[in-house]
Amino acid sequence: METSNSEPIDSNITSGENKSYWTASTQPIVFEKLQQDTDTEVLIVGGGIAGLTTAYCLLKAGRKVILVEDGYIGSGETGRTTAHVTCALDDRYFELEKIFGKEKATLAANSHTAAIQWIANTIKHENIDCNFKRVPGYLFLSGSDKKETLEKEYAATKSAGLLTEMLEQVPGLEAEEGKWCIKFPEQGQFHIMKYLRGLADAIIGMGGKIYTETKAEDITKEGAKANGYDIKAKHIVVATNTPINDLVTMHTKQWPYRTYVIAAKVPKGKLPYSLWWDTGDHDSKWIAAPYHYVRLEEYDNQYDLLISGGEDHKTGQADDENIAEENRFDKLIEWTKKRFPAMQEVTYKWSGQVMEPIDSMAFIGKNPGNDNIYIITGDSGNGMTHGTIAGILLTDLILRRKNPWESLYDPSRIRLKALPEFVKENFNVAKQYADLLVAGDVDSIDEIKAGAGAIISRGLSKVACYRDPQGDIHERSAVCPHLGCIVNWNTSENTWDCPCHGSRFDAPGKVIQGPANSDLSEAKEADTSN
Numbered sequence: 317m318e319t320s321n322s323e324p325i326d327s328n329i330t331s332g333e334n335k336s337y338w339t340a341s342t343q344p345i346v347f348e349k350l351q352q353d354t355d356t357e358v359l360i361v362g363g364g365i366a367g368l369t370t371a372y373c374l375l376k377a378g379r380k381v382i383l384v385e386d387g388y389i390g391s392g393e394t395g396r397t398t399a400h401v402t403c404a405l406d407d408r409y410f411e412l413e414k415i416f417g418k419e420k421a422t423l424a425a426n427s428h429t430a431a432i433q434w435i436a437n438t439i440k441h442e443n444i445d446c447n448f449k450r451v452p453g454y455l456f457l458s459g460s461d462k463k464e465t466l467e468k469e470y471a472a473t474k475s476a477g478l479l480t481e482m483l484e485q486v487p488g489l490e491a492e493e494g495k496w497c498i499k500f501p502e503q504g505q506f507h508i509m510k511y512l513r514g515l516a517d518a519i520i521g522m523g524g525k526i527y528t529e530t531k532a533e534d535i536t537k538e539g540a541k542a543n544g545y546d547i548k549a550k551h552i553v554v555a556t557n558t559p560i561n562d563l564v565t566m567h568t569k570q571w572p573y574r575t576y577v578i579a580a581k582v583p584k585g586k587l588p589y590s591l592w593w594d595t596g597d598h599d600s601k602w603i604a605a606p607y608h609y610v611r612l613e614e615y616d617n618q619y620d621l622l623i624s625g626g627e628d629h630k631t632g633q634a635d636d637e638n639i640a641e642e643n644r645f646d647k648l649i650e651w652t653k654k655r656f657p658a659m660q661e662v663t664y665k666w667s668g669q670v671m672e673p674i675d676s677m678a679f680i681g682k683n684p685g686n687d688n689i690y691i692i693t694g695d696s697g698n699g700m701t702h703g704t705i706a707g708i709l710l711t712d713l714i715l716r717r718k719n720p721w722e723s724l725y726d727p728s729r730i731r732l733k734a735l736p737e738f739v740k741e742n743f744n745v746a747k748q749y750a751d752l753l754v755a756g757d758v759d760s761i762d763e764i765k766a767g768a769g770a771i772i773s774r775g776l777s778k779v780a781c782y783r784d785p786q787g788d789i790h791e792r793s794a795v796c797p798h799l800g801c802i803v804n805w806n807t808s809e810n811t812w813d814c815p816c817h818g819s820r821f822d823a824p825g826k827v828i829q830g831p832a833n834s835d836l837s838e839a840k841e842a843d844t845s846n
């Protein structure tokens with residue numbers, strides 16, 4: 317096993333202790349830290365696919381750009397992706413038709429198809445060596461779903477102008493439910509960190525500036541502070557995956573889910589390079605039905621890697637299904653082996669976080685209430701294309717050019733047809749505040765094993781206690797600095813995860829994922845404040 321579960325977390329490289337295949341197989345992408353005040357036309361906060369693509373597009377259009385990243389390039393969710401590059405969206409096209417109408421469902425299909433083509437063109441133009449391939453994708457029925465779903469989806473994809481086909485068998489897959497599938501031709505896949513390296517090099521080549529280990533704070537319409545220095549900017553793009561510049565508005569329109577990945581060796585030639593997705597577990601308790609997503613990646617002369625993902629749950633709420641985070645990998649291995657018996661040794665395991673938007677589409681555009689601050693968020697499991705769409709769309713908005721996708725992705729949009737999901741997910745968030753009143757996970761710190769964490773009740777306070785591998789205890793307040801929910805211990809990534817809006821903290825309490833933009837406070841402060 318080539319995971320790094322026993323090493324202390326390096327939050328510059330990754331937002332959890334398990335490294336993905338992508339970050340484990342490449343050198344970290346590092347630039348200098350910001351060390352002086354500066355100014356620019358556009359400041360981009362966040363060095364994932366969304367931030368880098370936006371920087372690239374703006375530089376191509378002749379703008380002056382600075383990008384700041386608080387870790388290294390790709391150290392957020394981009395480095396933990398599975399990098400299917402697809403127009404087969406997580407949420408079905410027939411659902412999009414219901415919420416947005418046929419015209420906008422067609423626009424959605426056009427925008428994702430254009431993003432795949434944009435990626436292919438850019439890789440060619442910049443000569444990026446990142447294993448990019450055009451591959452077919454197959455959407456097949458999960459055990460808990462009915463063929464009617466595929467029929468409705470096939471009709472909706474056709475109506476949206478996609479060149480899909482209905483097949484009687486799923487190429488490469490051995491499973492009882494894999495009898496029918498929709499084929500999406502001309503999808504894509506790549507090695508994401510090699511792609512980011514290519515984009516970063518092109519950005520520098522065009523005169524853009526990238527600073528890593530440079531954390532932006534105090535974002536206003538004048539710019540931001542980063543590492544304590546002022547960056548003045550005419551436009552600010554917040555590409556931090558979940559906005560850190562807004563306390564509430566966007567966080568009632570999207571919800572965080574954890575998702576799990578395993579990578580196993582498969583002898584070369586045993587399986588075709590393809591993307592596979594099932595239609596999701598309709599018996600699941602979660603509103604965003606978890607689905608499985610599988611692909612192949614080149615590994616060495618003898619083997620490919622079969623990369624399989626799924627077993628999602630709402631962040632910080634794994635125990636609500638009585639399946640701890642660490643045990644979800646076993647379920648995933650079992651599911652994958654059954655359908656791809658050619659898989660051999662599992663070499664990597666990791667997990668990551670996706671933001672599920674209320675009405676299925678990402679939020680890309682002006683931050684509600686601001687004229688020169690833009691956000692990119694809510695990209696669910698389609699962040700490769702959504703991040704690319706963001707680059708194209710935000711460049712048009714900043715240059716005041718018309719773009720047909722603007723209203724579809726507008727962060728201020730209101731879709732009343734998505735209201736039931738809004739009520740259910742926000743009820744789930746409200747329920748999490750009850751954790752302030754219930755007992756802790758354990759009665760005494762003596763019960764916490766080395767390398768593990770647990771919540772302890774101390775009077776009216778909740779304390780997040782972590783025992784490091786040397787046996788020393790680290791205590792922080794368990795109250796999330798975003799809006800005050802109680803964090804939970806993540807047993808697979810060794811992090812504290814907030815069940816409300818997905819903020820995450822490393823074991824000693826340092827923030828590694830927003831919307832919180834500060835660390836867990838000292839336990840003593842919690843004792844006195846409660």
Ligand SMILES: Cc1cc2nc3c(=O)[nH]c(=O)nc-3n(C[C@H](O)[C@H](O)[C@H](O)COP(=O)(O)OP(=O)(O)OC[C@H]3O[C@@H](n4cnc5c(N)ncnc54)[C@H](O)[C@@H]3O)c2cc1C
Pocket residue numbers: 361362363364365366367384385386387388389390391392393394395396397398399400401402530531532533555556557560575576577609625667668669670692695696697698699700701702703830833
């Ligand atoms: C396991 C998994 C599998 C997935 N599979 C797919 C897939 O197959 N296909 C697909 O299309 N999508 C997939 N996704 C979704 C996709 O990977 C993400 O949506 C996408 O990578 C998000 O990119 P981003 O640039 O918006 O965010 P990120 O990559 O998270 O980048 C945001 C960056 O902002 C930085 N940052 C945060 N706060 C600050 C600050 N204050 N100052 C400076 N920098 C800051 C972070 O360090 C981070 O690097 C998957 C996601 C996961 C977790």
Ligand code: FES
Pocket residue numbers: 796797798799800801814815816817818819830831832
């Ligand atoms: S992320 Fe909002 S309260 Fe923790």
